[in-house]
Amino acid sequence: xxxxxxxxxxxxxxxxxxxxxxxxxxxxxxxxxxxxxxxxxxxxxxxxxxxxxxxxxxxxxxxxxxxxxxxxxxxxxxxxxxxxxxxxxxxxxx
Numbered sequence: 691x692x693x694x695x696x697x698x699x700x701x702x703x704x705x706x707x708x709x710x711x712x713x714x715x716x717x718x719x720x721x722x723x724x725x726x727x728x729x730x731x732x733x734x735x736x737x738x739x740x741x742x743x744x745x746x747x748x749x750x751x752x753x754x755x756x757x758x759x760x761x762x763x764x765x766x767x768x769x770x771x772x773x774x775x776x777x778x779x780x781x782x783x784x
Contacts, residue, residue, distance in 0.1 A: 701745075701784065703747060704784070706782060707723070707784050709723075709724060709725065710723055710724075711724065717734055718734050719731075719737040721740070725781075730780055735773070739770060739774065749770055749771050749774055750765065756770060
């Protein structure tokens, strides 16, 4: 990404691409995309974000859930938006 520019956000209510193989591991999840033969490792926070991408939650709602999960004072909306952009770039969201 060019400094000073923002990549487009994924869908207002992102959902996971169909056909991905998701497996829980000790500190997150692995996601295998058979279409690209790539394996993605998501840490615990990214795994929570990914699991909430079911087409019913907005970025701000996902940030509130993450804040509750980690007992944060404020929802980390910027970090969640960054995570959603990364998941979108990796073609894990639609």
